[in-house]
Amino acid sequence: MSLEIRLDTIRQQLAQADIELHISKKRVKNINFRLKPHVLMVSVPLHISDSQAADAVARRVSWAINHHPQVLEQHQRKQGAPSDLTTADQPIYLWGKVQALTLSHGEKVAYYRQQLSDVMPSLFEKWQPIVGTYANEIRVKKMHTRWGSCNTRAKRIWLSVYLPAYPIECTEYVIVHELCHLHHANHSPAFWQTVASAMPDYRQWHNILAGKTGQLD
Template sequence: MTKKRVKNINFRLKPYALMVSVPVFISTAQIEQAVAKRIPWALANHAQVLEQHQRKQIHSAQSSTADSPVLLWGTEQSITLSHDEKLAYYRQHLASIMPSLFEKWQPVVGAYANEIRLKKMHTRWGSCNTRARRIWLSIYLPAYPIECTEYVIVHELCHLHHANHSHAFWQTVATAMPDYRHWHDMLAGRTGQLD
C-alpha cells in the first residue's frame, strides 16, 4: 500500500500482489474497510490474472516478433499480423467506429467529451481528464466484443458527472447501461484498468 496525492482508493490486481494506493488524508480504518470489500474481487479474479501473466511470458519467450491471429470485436479473423501491425489494425478499426459510439452514448449518459483520443495503454482501458473533458481509449479494445468498448465509453463519460468511483458514479453507469457489469467483468483482470 502506498499513500499518494490521489482522490480515491485505487486497486491494481497483479499476478503476485494486490496493489493499493490511497489518498494521504485517509484513515487506517477507511483503508481497512475498503480493502476488506475488495478482497473477494481479488480472490475471484486472481487465477485469471495469473494465467494471463503466465501466457504472456510464454508467448514472449517463444517470439516477440512472430505473427499471431487477430481478434476483432471478440471474433478471430482469418489474418495474422505482427504485434505492430496488429496495433495499427486495432487503431484503425477503433478510430473508424469511435465517432458513432460516442454519438450513441453521450446523449444517453448526458455528458459530452470535448476531445477523444486513442492511446497504447498497457495498464488502462480508458481514462478521463474531467477538467479538459478529454477521454482516452486503449487501442487494445477492438480485441474484445464491441460492448466492452461501449462500456468503457460509458464509464469514462460518467466520470464527467462524478470524478470518482463513488456509489453515485456506479449508479449513473448502471442507469446508462444496465448490463454494464457483464462487460466490466469481461475486462476485469485483463491488461487494463479503468479510471
C-alpha cells in the same frame, strides 16, 4: 470551507492526474500513504479526526501528482502489455471474433487503432445523449495498464488501442464509464448508479475486461 468541500477539492485535484483517493481508518500509529497506479491509498489512525486527515492528505497532493508518472512506468515495466494481445503467434481478434490475419505486433496495434478510430465517432454520438455528458476530445492511446481514462477538467477521454480485440460492447462500456466520470470524478456509489442507469448490463462487459491486464479510471 467545509470538510466535505475540502475533500472534494482534493479529490478533483488528484483526478486531474488520473489518481483516485482512498482513505480508510485502521489500527495504525501514523498516517500512511501508498501511491499505486491511479490510486492514492491513505491509512489513518482511529484517533485522528477527519479534519486532521484532510490536512495531511492536502500536504501530499503535489507529491502524489509529481510521483505518479514514475509509479506508472514501474508498473508497466513489471506488467508489460496484455500478453494475449501482443504475442506474435496469438490469433487476431476483432470485436471478439477470430480474424484470418497474420500480423506483427506493430501491425496489430495499427490495425486495432484504425478499427477503433472508425467506430468511436458513432459510439460517442450514441452514448453521450444517454449519459448526459459530452467529451470535448476523444483519443486512442497505446495503454498497457488501462482500458480508458478521463481528464475531467479538459473533458478529454482516452481509449486503449487494444479494445477492438474484445466484443464491441466492451468498448461501449468503457465509453459509458469514462463519460460518467464527467458527472462524478470518482468511483463512488453515485458514479456506479449513473453507469447502471445508462447501461443496465454493464457488468457483463466490465467482467470481461476485468479479467485482463487493463484497468479503468
